[in-house]
Amino acid sequence: MGRTENPINYEVSTRGRLAELLRAEKAGRTYDELATLTGVSAATLKRAASGKVVPAETVVDSFLAACGSAPRTVRTAKSLRFQARRDELGGPIRVLATTVNTADALSDAFEALHRNAAAPTYREMQKSAGGAYLLPLSSVSRILRRQMLPVDEQQLVAVLRGCRVPEREHGEWVKAWRRAMGRSSSPIDVRGLTWVIDAIRRISTEVRFEALAAGMAPVMAAVEQLDTSRLAAGITPAVAALAATEQLDTSRLAAQMASAIAALPPVAPVTAA
Structure with missing residues (x-):
């Protein structure tokens, strides 16, 4: 016995x-x-x-x-x-996506959502999110320790799934993330960037434009979402492709790109005539 x-x-x-x-x-x-x-x-x-x-x-x-x-x-x-x-942990905390407008408020919300989900471990969150490629453990740690916010909407949704937030509520949290990150919900008129491409053409007549096009693809994808962090990352392969040309003046190219990024927020949405 x-x-x-x-x-x-x-x-x-x-x-x-x-x-x-x-x-x-x-x-x-x-x-x-x-x-x-x-x-x-x-x-x-x-x-x-x-x-x-x-x-x-x-x-x-x-x-x-x-x-x-x-x-x-x-x-x-x-x-x-x-x-x-x-x-x-002290019971659930009431948190509404519609009240989140700043980065600090979004960090507070993630803490509350994590607590409301019974504080799952980072690995449990990663599993619920769909795997490491969607939600790396290092990112989970930094987000919940208020050291960073989700870098894009895909990672945001991964965090929400990790915190067991119902799918029907994800749309409001995406809007909250955009407000907190200062992102516009309206697409930018990318035609306003044509002068940047023209400037690049004037810098060198020897540019390998096939390589440039490949490098610029992620730039234009980022511009459509007004995601300046992705935009900066996207510029890197473009510059690398251009740098292969010996006659390229990369300092002038960098200056042109910096002006392009600075000019993005004021661009007004296109309206029908």
């Missing part, structure tokens, strides 16, 4: 209820037996069923799998774990 277990800690109600469920599913098995089946230490499994801590989701999954728990029980346990973790 196994040792009598200590009473469950109900200091956080949902945490205690989760421990109660796990003990009921254990049904006479020892923690050593479960450890052999799960590969999780007996001490970790015992803590999971104590009510003193909120176990990791992987621990709950392994615990119940070893017990042969029914799918409905597994869903109940996951729900209790989610609620327990959120209660442990």
Whole structure:
């Protein structure tokens, strides 16, 4: 006969209820037996069923799998774990995308969304987002530590998915991100940049324009979204392609490009005649 277990800690109600469920599913098995089946230490499994801590989701999954728990029980346990973790953090925080207008407010919102999602680990967020190529761990860390904001809408949506924000709410968060980043929702009249291309043509008659076109593609894609950080990055391959020409005056090219970037925000949207 196994040792009598200590009473469950109900200091956080949902945490205690989760421990109660796990003990009921254990049904006479020892923690050593479960450890052999799960590969999780007996001490970790015992803590999971104590009510003193909120176990990791992987621990709950392994615990119940070893017990042969029914799918409905597994869903109940996951729900209790989610609620327990959120209660442990102090409960949900009301946050509305429509009230976010600045970078600081957006950082505050990400903290609240992360907390409301029961503070998933960075790897859990990455998995929910769709993988490392969409949401690198380093980016998650910097965003939640208020060191950066999502670099584009794709990364924003990845963060939202990582925080389990419903898809129906993503549109409002995209608008909030644009406001916080100072981005326009209206497309720019890119015809206003034709003088930049003309200036490049005048700099050298020996430019390899096929290479230039390839380099300028990401520039023009960035311009359409008024994303000046991507625009700057896009200019780099264009300059590299042009630099292959010995007669190119790169200092004049850089000056022309700088003027182009500075001129972007005031460009007015095209209106029908």
